[in-house]
Amino acid sequence: MSATITAPAYRVIPIIPTLKPGSMEGPGPFVANEKIQEGLGFPGKLVDDWHDQAIAKMGELLGKYRSLKVFMDTCVHCGACSDKCHYFIGTQDPKNMPVARQDLMRSVYRRYFTLPGKLFPKLVGARDLTREVLDEWHNYYHQCSECRRCSVFCPYGIDTAEVTMAGREILDSVGYGQKYDNEIIGKVHKIGNNLGLPGPALKDTLEGLEEDVKEATGIDVKFPVDVKGAEVLLITPSADFFAEPHIDSLIGYGKVFHATGTSWTLSSMSSEAANFGMFIGNYEQLRKVALRIRQAALELGVKRIVVGECGHAWRVAYSFWNTLTGVGDGADQDDKFAMMLQKQLDHRYKQPSHICEFTWDLIERGALSFDKEANDKHIITFHDSCNVARGSRMGDYPGGQFDIPRNIIKTVANHFVEMDPGTTHERTFCCGGGGGLLTDDLMDLRVKGALPRMEVLQQVVDQHGVNFLAVICAICKTQFSKVMPYYGFDRNMVGGVHQLVSNAIKLGAK
Amino acid sequence: MTGILFAILFYFATLMLVVGTLYRISVYTRTPAPLKIPTTPAPITTGGVVMRMMREVFLFESLFKANLWTWAAGWLFHASLALVLLRHLRYFTEPVWHWVVFMQPFGTYAGITMLLGVAALWARRIFVERIRYISTPSDHLMLALFMVIAMSGLVMSFVEHTDVVAVKGFMLGLMNFDRQKLPSNFVLYVHLFMVAVLMMIFPVSKLLHAPGLFFSPSRNQADNPRDKRHISGWAKQLESNETGVAR
Numbered sequence: 001m002s003a004t005i006t007a008p009a010y011r012v013i014p015i016i017p018t019l020k021p022g023s024m025e026g027p028g029p030f031v032a033n034e035k036i037q038e039g040l041g042f043p044g045k046l047v048d049d050w051h052d053q054a055i056a057k058m059g060e061l062l063g064k065y066r067s068l069k070v071f072m073d074t075c076v077h078c079g080a081c082s083d084k085c086h087y088f089i090g091t092q093d094p095k096n097m098p099v100a101r102q103d104l105m106r107s108v109y110r111r112y113f114t115l116p117g118k119l120f121p122k123l124v125g126a127r128d129l130t131r132e133v134l135d136e137w138h139n140y141y142h143q144c145s146e147c148r149r150c151s152v153f154c155p156y157g158i159d160t161a162e163v164t165m166a167g168r169e170i171l172d173s174v175g176y177g178q179k180y181d182n183e184i185i186g187k188v189h190k191i192g193n194n195l196g197l198p199g200p201a202l203k204d205t206l207e208g209l210e211e212d213v214k215e216a217t218g219i220d221v222k223f224p225v226d227v228k229g230a231e232v233l234l235i236t237p238s239a240d241f242f243a244e245p246h247i248d249s250l251i252g253y254g255k256v257f258h259a260t261g262t263s264w265t266l267s268s269m270s271s272e273a274a275n276f277g278m279f280i281g282n283y284e285q286l287r288k289v290a291l292r293i294r295q296a297a298l299e300l301g302v303k304r305i306v307v308g309e310c311g312h313a314w315r316v317a318y319s320f321w322n323t324l325t326g327v328g329d330g331a332d333q334d335d336k337f338a339m340m341l342q343k344q345l346d347h348r349y350k351q352p353s354h355i356c357e358f359t360w361d362l363i364e365r366g367a368l369s370f371d372k373e374a375n376d377k378h379i380i381t382f383h384d385s386c387n388v389a390r391g392s393r394m395g396d397y398p399g400g401q402f403d404i405p406r407n408i409i410k411t412v413a414n415h416f417v418e419m420d421p422g423t424t425h426e427r428t429f430c431c432g433g434g435g436g437l438l439t440d441d442l443m444d445l446r447v448k449g450a451l452p453r454m455e456v457l458q459q460v461v462d463q464h465g466v467n468f469l470a471v472i473c474a475i476c477k478t479q480f481s482k483v484m485p486y487y488g489f490d491r492n493m494v495g496g497v498h499q500l501v502s503n504a505i506k507l508g509a510k
Numbered sequence: 511m512t513g514i515l516f517a518i519l520f521y522f523a524t525l526m527l528v529v530g531t532l533y534r535i536s537v538y539t540r541t542p543a544p545l546k547i548p549t550t551p552a553p554i555t556t557g558g559v560v561m562r563m564m565r566e567v568f569l570f571e572s573l574f575k576a577n578l579w580t581w582a583a584g585w586l587f588h589a590s591l592a593l594v595l596l597r598h599l600r601y602f603t604e605p606v607w608h609w610v611v612f613m614q615p616f617g618t619y620a621g622i623t624m625l626l627g628v629a630a631l632w633a634r635r636i637f638v639e640r641i642r643y644i645s646t647p648s649d650h651l652m653l654a655l656f657m658v659i660a661m662s663g664l665v666m667s668f669v670e671h672t673d674v675v676a677v678k679g680f681m682l683g684l685m686n687f688d689r690q691k692l693p694s695n696f697v698l699y700v701h702l703f704m705v706a707v708l709m710m711i712f713p714v715s716k717l718l719h720a721p722g723l724f725f726s727p728s729r730n731q732a733d734n735p736r737d738k739r740h741i742s743g744w745a746k747q748l749e750s751n752e753t754g755v756a757r
Contacts, residue, residue: 019639064744066541067727073534074722077649078584079634079641080576094643103644115714116648124715125646151549153576155566155584156719157728159549283544287748319546319735323745330738337749338739350736390550393733398551426551 005444007486008090010455016083017092024093028139030441032177039186040285043175050174051129055112057173058105058166062113064283067162072109074156075102081150081160086429087143090448095140098150098160104140105163108133138176141167143445145435146279146312147386152426164435165281172280180439181276188289192271193238199225199268205241206266213251219507221251221258227265228300232257234266235273235293235317235352236308237474245495246477249309252498255505256359260367264306270296273313274474278320279436287324290316294325294341303346306353309496311385311473312434317352318392327352356472357394359501360404363411370504375413378468380500381460382406382416383453383480384428385473399425405472405497412504417464420456429453431471433479446479447486454487461489469494513680513692516702520684523709530713531721538725542742552733559732566729580634587627587656593620594663601678602685618667625660628653648715655704662701672698 011017034044047053062069081098083089088096095101103125110117110126117126127133146161171177187196197205206223213221224230234257240250257264270292277286297305305327307317322328326338328351333339345351362368382405388394394401402425409416423429432449460466471477471494480494553559565571570588573581597617600606632653635645666672673693683690692698711717724730 016640019643021643063541064544066538066543066725067547069541070538070722070725070727074716074719074726076716076719077641077644077646078573078580079638079644080573080580082640082644084576094640097640097644099644116711122647123651124648148549151728153572155570155573155576156723157549157566157572157726159547159728162547283745284748287745322735322739323545323741326739328736328739332739335739335741352736391547393550393552398554398733401550426549 005447005486007447007454007483008451010451010458017089019094020092021094024087024091024096024139024143024445026139027135028178029142029437029439030179031138032179032182036179036182036186037172037175037177039189040172040177040182042172042177042182046175050134050176053174054129054134054170055108057170058109059113061166061169062109065162065166067159068166071102071156071158071162072106072113075099075106075158078155080153080155081158084150084153085144085160086147086149086432086452087145087445087449090432090451091143091445093143095136096143098154101140101144101160102158102163104133104136105167134171134174134176137167138171138178141171142178142437142442145386145430145432145437145449147430147434148390149386149427149429152390161435162281165278167281168279169281172282177280178436180441181279181436184274185276185280185285185289188272188274188276188292192267192269192292194272194274194276195238195241197238197241197271199271202241202266202268202271209247209251209254213254217507219258221254221507223250223254224265225268226300227263230263230265230300230302231346232262232264232304232306233293233297233300233302234264234306234308234355235270235296235313236266236355237273237310237313238271239474239478240308241271243474243478245481245492245499246309246474248499248502249496250498252496252500252502252505253308253355255502255507256355256362256368256498259505259507260362265300265302267296267300269299273307273310273317275313275316276436278312278316286316286320290321290324293321294327297327298341298344301344303344304349304353305345305351306355306358308355309472309474309498311387311475312391313474314354314472315387315391318354321352354394354404356404356408356497359498360395360408363408369506370412370501371506372412372414372504374504375500376415378413378500379415379417379464379466380409380413380468380470381419381457381464381466382409382424382470382497383419383431383476384424384426385471385476386428386430386434388472389426389428405470408497409470409500412500417460417466419460423452423456431473431476431479432483434473434475438475438478443482447483450479450483450487454484454489457489458487467493468500470497470500471495472497512694512699513689516680516692516699516706517684517689519703519706523706527709527712531718534713534718535721535725538722542744543727543731544742544745546731546733546735546740547727548731548733549728550733552731554733556732559730563724563730566723580631583627583630583634585627586623587631590620590624590627591656593617594624594660601674601681604678604682621660621664621667625657625664628656628660632657652715652717655708659701659704659708662697662704665697666695666701670695670697
């Protein structure tokens with residue numbers, strides 16, 4: 001398949017594409033095998049009574065999630081979302097319009113859970129849950145990156161991500177899971193990170209990194225692991241430990257900690273910020289993955305928890321950790337579970353904090369100094385990662401998640417330009433690889449889904465000579481370095497915000 | 511005879527509208543929202559959430575961001591409908607409230623703009639490929655319903671007047687369980703029948719978008735997850751193991 005993948009042509013002006021029905025029909029991503037499925041407590045393969053179980057699961061989810069219930073009822077088919085999805089723009093498959101993606105499930109909801117759908121299915125677009133429908137779910141609920149762009153434009157705030165998550169959870173519950181996501185979640189449960197990198201290997205890697213940094217800068221920047229009593233616990237995506245360009249941002253975090261004399265540590269038991277439990281919409285998996293962070297924080301006795309550059313991880317950390325693990329503030333006094341941890345944390349700081357919040361706070365307090373010229377070879381633009389933009393916040397006012405990373409970039413570099421405002425801030429386009437789709441068996445989709453971002457990147461490359469695409473997400477980094485060559489860009493154009501910090505920070509100066 | 515049938519129809523329709531909608535709202539209220547999922551940037555305070563919701567309800571803020579044509583047609587239709595509904599209060603109150611008297615002409619002409627709005631929305635549904643693709647027969651019928659209601663109302667206002675005093679008598683009679691005669695007028699029958707249909711399908715159709723908006727977690731939640739622990743009943747039960755540490 002990969003041999004035939006080509007990037008779609010840029011639209012001359014970004015017009016709304018015509019429909020190409022069926023263009024992305026197919027088997028969808030690889031299906032999880034029995035071992036992977038059973039490791040998460042899901043049925044190993046498609047169960048015999050999948051129909052009844054799927055409907056029962058749907059009923060259960062409708063009772064547990066107000067979002068799903070309200071979103072199933074309220075859509076009026078106005079079409080506000082219909083041209084907003086990057087996968088629709090890139091593939092032109094009408095089933096990738098957010099409303100149509102929702103309708104794959106809504107049609108079944110109407111058939112089994114509403115009176116008109118039971119009485120007049122044709123009239124209201126209701127249909128039976130057949131094997132074809134189930135296969136369609138597997139295919140098209142893995143063509144959504146849960147980026148929430150559609151929810152910005154929906155007059156009722158309908159978030160297709162919630163529907164996709166419910167779809168995936170139903171599929172998992174009948175034994176029809178996705179290999180990539182579920183395999184990774186299994187690794188986290190077993191070893192503590194998405195890569196399956198065991199503690200000793202992690203320590204080796206970090207020691208090697210210390211040597212590299214020493215060689216490059218002459219300074220002993222440490223990357224400590226499992227230090228009890230450290231002030232800061234850094235939870236970062238495990239890709240930061242070895243992948244390019246991720247590792248350059250990890251060096252950046254280390255230098256910020258070093259420059260300010262912050263005592264910090266990583267955890268070998270909880271060495272992963274990513275939480276694919278969100279991608280599959282399963283609360284128990286989401287919670288189980290997140291609880292490792294709670295455990296590490298309690299065992300190491302840290303005062304602060306800081307999260308590295310990762311989009312969905314920051315959404316989980318910012319929006320869900322307090323709920324799932326108690327990492328946060330404002331629990332009731334009789335809430336023993338949360339208070340146990342909240343008593344330990346230092347509430348002069350936001351818990352958790354994003355590494356960009358951490359760095360920007362130090363910059364504002366004048367604790368860091370930079371040699372901006374060190375980044376003069378870069379003409380930088382910033383890609384807002386979807387989960388940070390639309391599912392979280394930084395700082396103490398709405399929209400801080402847009403300003404803080406940009407402020408950092410402008411502090412450490414001289415050349416910064418914005419991309420088309422219709423594609424930044426809360427209107428940002430997903431990189432095309434988020435939401436648990438960052439797998440080679442979906443490469444065709446990933447290339448096509450990157451189209452809207454690549455189009456506007458091309459504009460700033462042509463107009464301003466941009467040669468550095470700064471991001472704060474591990475998935476964006478991997479996805480862009482993989483798909484950019486299809487569009488004729490150098491894969492080394494992409495890098496993290498803390499990579500720029502790392503280039504410019506003056507160590508030992510203060 | 512027709513009067514009796516319409517009386518029964520309207521009692522039934524009112525019952526369905528009220529009971530059905532209250533039931534739906536009670537389901538939405540009872541269903542927990544276990545996670546904080548406001549679409550950000552979102553207001554940090556409850557007051558901010560109220561403002562965001564008002565902007566959605568009165569200005570269709572998100573739709574404005576999405577598509578100006580849909581917004582214009584949709585807003586015109588809904589604002590006109592609101593004026594028309596308020597105008598109709600005169601048929602249910604005696605004496606008629608002053609502000610209802612004052613806004614009669616606005617409400618009457620709003621019938622025309624309402625028709626324009628429906629026509630524009632329908633045109634979009636027919637001529638825009640993407641919208642045509644997602645439309646079900648019921649989507650078209652819903653617009654047809656509004657169109658018939660608006661047109662029959664406009665005919666009675668501007669072309670073939672009906673005995674509105676008698677209609678009002680009938681409506682007040684319904685409210686006081688005192689049966690009065692309904693004028694015999696085909697256009698009036700069509701108008702009333704379609705309104706009754708609209709009332710009956712409200713709680714079982716996409717018309718639920720009206721109450722639904724207020725329950726949409728992506729719009730009605732404050733963005734404060736780090737400052738206040740948010741936990742739902744069923745999620746709290748998972749914490750029965752006191753430390754909740756996975757081992």
